[in-house]
Amino acid sequence: MEHKDYYKILDVEKTSDTESIKNAYRKLARKYHPDVNPNDPDAQRRYQEINEAHQVLTDPDARAKYDRLQAAHQAFAAHNSGEDFDWTPWISGVETKPGSKVNIDDVIKEIEERGTGGFSPFFEAIFGGMGVSKTAPNKGPDYNQQVEISLEEAFTGTSRILRVGGKRLEVRIPRGAQNGTKVRVRNEGGPGTGGGPRGDLYLEILVTPHPSFERNGDDLHLDLPVNVYTAVLGGEVIVPILKGKIKLRIPPETQSGRVFRLRNQGMPNLRNPEQRGDLYAKVMITVPENLTEEEIELFEELADIRGL
Structure with a gap:
């Protein structure tokens, strides 16, 4: 009979605690679940092995017995002189006379005749009579x-x-x-x-990224174009928000880079949607283009007045 390495099947260390074993089981169960791998016999086989290993390694008594069996099997393999491993002390639910051995082939044949319920002969032979539930309710994979x-x-x-x-x-x-x-x-x-x-x-x-707004938690940030005349003289600008537009008063001599905070114009809070973050509008002064000769003269006159 083939010995199964349940720790290797779940890819965990022998020293792993129960919670780590359960986490490993859930991860592998999601990967090999029949719903995720329809018509894949290899995945079906792996899923059955994973479930079987989980049943044994999360049952304290079954795990203790398995650890003893694994140690004995490894010691036997290291000094094997050509004989078969004696499964007699490990077979569950079978009484033998002192000094006698069970015929493992007969045990496997009997198990296969009555059905394994999706579990291996190894599991049935070693743990079938221990009360390890083969149908213990387990939540499905997420x-x-x-x-x-x-x-x-x-x-x-x-x-x-x-x-x-x-x-x-x-x-x-x-x-x-x-x-x-x-x-x-x-x-x-x-x-x-x-x-x-x-x-x-x-x-x-x-x-997905937005072309105008940058999000930081519940707050939104926006680059707000303001023409040079409004920035110098003051006035109102229209600020886009996610549900329409609002007016913002710009004071005279506003510098490029100044940030205005618009309270409660940000994103709703996930836990309390009635509470909203703020919108931060950063002024980006725009310079006029395609100036007429008269406009250029006026700007030159202004530059002379300012001593530039």
């Missing part, structure tokens, strides 16, 4: 999917239509979502094992 939205959609909230396992889902994306925000859709991940619940579907939000 699925992750990236979804792109615009900054305007992040401002107002939006939704996306998805098809998961042949089912049409409308998923609401909340106001204030930003890069990395995860939207959880319960019970729309992979199926569980042993009657366990399905995993969850997580949508990871990616907000």
Whole structure:
């Protein structure tokens, strides 16, 4: 009978704690789950091995027995003189007379005749009589999917239509979502094992760059063009916001680079959408082009007055 290295199957160290083993199981289960790999017998086989290893290594008694068996098997392999490994002390639920050995081929044949339920003869022979649940309820693997939205959609909230396992889902994306925000859709991940619940579907939000606004948390930043006349004399300019436009009073002699803070004109807060960030408008003075001769003369006159 083939010895199975459950630690190698889950790619964990022998010293790994239970939580690390569960994390490794969830990661591999997502990768090899039959829903993700339809009609792939190799993935199906790997998924069964992963599930089996998880069942043993998360059960304290089964893991302790397995560790003892693995140590004995490794010691035997290091000094093997051509004999077969004696599985007798390790077979579960089989009584033998002192000094006698079980016929492992007979044990495997019996197991295969009654069915293994998707588990290997190794598991059935060693752990089948220990009460290790082969149908212990385990939550299915979570699925992750990236979804792109615009900054305007992040401002107002939006939704996306998805098809998961042949089912049409409308998923609401909340106001204030930003890069990395995860939207959880319960019970729309992979199926569980042993009657366990399905995993969850997580949508990871990616907000596409905006041509005018730069986002920093809940605040927005904007380069605001202001003509030289308004910058010198003062006046009103129109400031674009994500839902329309507002007027901003520019005081006389405003310098390029000055930043105006427009309170509550930024993004909604994800946790409290009624609370909003601010909009910071940075003045960028624009110089007139295609001047007439008269305009050039006036600017020259102004330069003389200023002693330039």
